[in-house]
Amino acid sequence: MMTPFSKMHGLGNDFVVVDERVERHGLTPARIAALADRHRGIGCDQFVVLRPACREGADVFVRFFNADGSESGACGNASRCVADLLWRGEGRRQSVLQTRAGLLPASVDEAGLVSVDMGVPALDWRDVPLAEPVDTLHLPLPGDPAAVSMGNPHATFFLADRLDLDPVVAGPLLEHDALFPERANIGFAQILSGAAMRLRVWERGSGLTLACGSGACAAVVNAVRRGLVARTCRVEMDGGALSITWREEDGHVLMTGPATTSFVGSFDPEAYPS
Ligand SMILES: N[C@H](CCC[C@H](N)C(=O)O)C(=O)O
Structure with a gap:
């Protein structure tokens, strides 16, 4: 069974987006890392999986995976791409993305620019998270990040x-x-x-x-x-x-920028290690 995907990017930060709202496609962290490989797979910075929303008011549940297969709670550029997909695919100019970081309202303007409400930043050391109680405004590292x-x-x-x-x-x-x-x-x-x-x-x-x-x-x-x-x-x-x-x-932090589809295609998940 071939799995359809969209290859998208936000300012060159690129994504493979797979829609699992109707059926699952056997995506494991190892398989995602293999698909994200730029030489042996499709290649991407992040791999994005859409699932049915399970929170009131949300249109879609979005999961973000890094190229190494690890999961991230947030991805701003991919969030704009998902909002763009919902606009072009389903005619929703306004949408709400459910993520591990919370519900993110998004909208697409007349010019096609996408805005996402990325929520409230967490400033406490426990929430970053950091290993010890320090001032997050001045980390105890060279260069004072x-x-x-x-x-x-x-x-x-x-x-x-x-x-x-x-x-x-x-x-x-x-x-x-x-x-x-x-x-x-x-x-x-x-x-x-x-x-x-x-x-x-x-x-x-x-x-x-x-x-x-x-x-x-x-x-x-x-x-x-x-x-x-x-x-x-x-x-x-x-x-x-x-x-x-x-x-x-x-x-709240609002982010506005473009979202672009490069191409669509399909792959055979079984051809990649799981
Ligand atoms: N490219 C993403 C961030 C991915 C985050 C990920 N690398 C992590 O937190 O592990 C963005 O546009 O926000």
Whole structure:
């Protein structure tokens, strides 16, 4: 039995999306990692599985897996892609995505740009999670990063203070630092102005990506906490820019940007190790 998929991306952060709302397709973590392999599989940064929603008011339950098969509570760029699928496939301009990080309302505007309400960031060390009770605004690590959970763990370095951190060298070491019991996504930000930053993210379980939606949200939250940018900030990543607003009234983080389908196809799950 062949399994249909959509290959999508948000600013070059790419996804295989499989719809399991009607039937399951035998996807295990090992099989997902094999399918995410860029040489032997389809290739993607994250693998996204749609399941029937089981919470009142939600349209779909979305699960996010990294290229190594590990699961993540949140993925901003993939959330926009799922909202785009629901719009183009089912005519819902507004939708609510059920994720492990909670219910995320999403909408698609006239120009096709997708906004997702990524919820309220968690700032307590237990919620990131961190291994010990420390101030999440100043982690006890060289380079003075700040941490936050956007439903997944993030640490952000501000490179104005430290220009010698290379994401590909420092990223994997920091991802596995003992301070992060569930590992972490590591952001490297450079403040450009009070309303713009450059950002590169070494992603937990996937490596350096062209863009990271939850990482952009985390970087803006941490930069606002440090007094570096305003609550609305443009985040320029290698694959393009997102607009992020950390709303004053209710503390929710709103993310707006594009979502693109590259192609659709099908694969035989049995052809991959389970
Ligand atoms: N690319 C995603 C983040 C994936 C997160 C994942 N790497 C983890 O938390 O393990 C984004 O756009 O938010």
